[in-house]
Amino acid sequence: MTLQYRHEKQGTARIRAAFPGEHGAYSELALKKAIKRAETVACPHFADTFAAVAKGRVDCGLVPVENSTEGSVNQVYDLLLQHEVIALAEVFVNIHHMLIANPGTTIEDVKRVYSHPQALAQCREYLASRGLEAVQSYNTAGAVKTLKEKKLLDSAAIASEEAAEIYGMKILARKIEDKTDNCTRFLIIAKQEMEGRIREMLGRNGKYKTSLVFGLPHAPGALHTVLAEFAKSGANLTRIDSRPTKEKPWEYVFHVDFEGSTSDPAIGKMLERVQEKTAFLKVVGCYSVASE
């Protein structure tokens, strides 16, 4: 798999940051919101983005974790557990989807719509009400690129306004998302040793959030025993989600976010107690709470 590089400006101190998809992807927009002067590196798939970060081919990366309409991006949650990377920031981006086509295409010509499954899901009602066929693509901007390369005139893509501009394509319809307040939450990920350098680039406020993933021993009340530790320490849970272990059916790993910083000694002690009560525990990251 070859990585594509985009050199915007020369400069040795610039952060090289990977994002999933092609240029114009929502992830690239989120990356530029978080680190303005980042040199953005397009990686086709989520897994490639994690691999680029974990293998040190880039300084950091950014991945979507959660959408306000569709919920968790399941594959990313699974990858956060599999790779030795940590989360250093959260970024929120309002997502407005455009229906994009080759310049020769009119809206009446469109039979198929290409996009990432998450974007297709966020426009489910729009597509269904018009009887349009939904074709899965590895990325939103990647779908625009594919349309252009294959010169498809009976198809459109769902992607950002920026993607339409980059590939010189036409916008057939604007804001086609089913919910107008459609927003996605992203995480900046990096290897542990890059932490200092990346944190320098990031905004910071006094309020922290910590993300964990853990598995449970086979015992009744095991989940409660763990969650009780958060309550005892006054660490407010902002999110809990479960994912299949993929090892044995109907066993889960739990992804939890709570308000608090791992640099707080009380939180540190709590995490020690949580570790004793879990089958495994990974601190995915501790980062400043972002505004939307």
Added chain:
Amino acid sequence: MTLQYRHEKQGTARIRAAFPGEHGAYSELALKKAIKRAETVACPHFADTFAAVAKGRVDCGLVPVENSTEGSVNQVYDLLLQHEVIALAEVFVNIHHMLIANPGTTIEDVKRVYSHPQALAQCREYLASRGLEAVQSYNTAGAVKTLKEKKLLDSAAIASEEAAEIYGMKILARKIEDKTDNCTRFLIIAKQEMEGRIREMLGRNGKYKTSLVFGLPHAPGALHTVLAEFAKSGANLTRIDSRPTKEKPWEYVFHVDFEGSTSDPAIGKMLERVQEKTAFLKVVGCYSVASE
């Protein structure tokens, strides 16, 4: 929207049960596993299945809630909250996906693969490694039906062996799921007033599970306060999942399963205390724990 009926045997006492998709769908196989003599009624989409049950056009229905590889079927969780139906049983079915095509198609001809997004996700690695385009369909068996009707010779569908038989189609490859122990959990749903009649048809054992969905008030520790009630009552949580409220970004509703029966007075009292501590509470259902 017209419902399709399948009259297998005549008989006034037979249960009419809706399932999402077309005949040969995994949901229909699950329904026949749970209620052997059911007259199965095909409803294209999840929402149609809920509507058929809620409006009394059928006696009960069945919907998938969770897959061992891909996790929750998000849309169904949202519909369980929106409709006035209750869950009366859980059913587990091992899912083996077939790659199915028109008789004239060889595996080398296949460029596109049609199926439900859940099935496409369960075969993600298979499709990616062969560079096949994934096209979303409303249903697995529905994808087979579409291939046949449109006489597509450059496409295949992912569906059950039964779907291939029903539509007289060819199986190009067997067991193409990424994980061999791929299993889906379904729920039988009905209106409250149908409870007695449907329960008569269902197997029963001494072990019960209860499914709930609730929203939380805006207060720190609100989730823990609720979960602590389960722990105090010794009700073992077997599952917890969160979904966006779709009203306000980053607010969630929680879907919880626990071991225990609502007919147990201690559980009844616990639910009263849970209700006081939640913004809303819906008891989705109480049913016998099924074997896989």
